[in-house]
Amino acid sequence: MSVDAKYHATAIATGGRDGRSRTTDGSLDIKMTVPKELGGPGGEGNNPEQLFAAGYSACFLGAMKAVAPKLNLTVPKDATVEATIGIGPRSEGGFGITADLSIHLPGFSKEDAKKLVETAHQVCPYSNATRNNVNVGLKIV
Known part of the structure; x- marks a missing residue:
């Protein structure tokens, strides 16, 4: 790559x-x-986890804004992404992180929200960096 x-x-x-x-x-x-x-x-x-949470949430919201026009959607101004990053020991040794994103898209249907979130998750640099290494939970709220 x-x-x-x-x-x-x-x-x-x-x-x-x-x-x-x-x-x-x-x-x-x-x-x-x-x-x-x-x-x-x-x-x-x-701490690094707070910085990662701030970066991932901002980046993911930016990714949604970038892909929305291709899906004939508009991300509302009051949309939010909340990232929760955890850290702890791994069963294999060392430490690992967890990542959960809660996405709020006021006025969106569940179908449109899901389509937007899934598409953004494919282009977001943080999502791409964590893919196949960190389980990222995506929750539309």
Whole structure:
């Protein structure tokens, strides 16, 4: 598989899960904190799972907007995608992630919503990156 990348984002992390992460263009600079559930202090700061959830939800909504015209549909302005990313030990060893997306498409029939979500799931870069490695749950709410 080859990708003709049109854009590159670069971030630098220091200190790992309890350090800082920043983009090289200076647009993002955040404190990283290990959640209490993973043995850390919790509190102020973010973690990689939160960043993944924010990115996946925004990207999936963008994918729906990109494919909607081809399906003769229009994504409503109040549409939302909520991504829930989990992390924990894998039975095979190491750690793994889970991903669940809840998609809200006000005014859509179940049939149109399903068609849009399934099509977006085939083109979304996050969906393609996780396919066959992470089970992604898709729920239309």
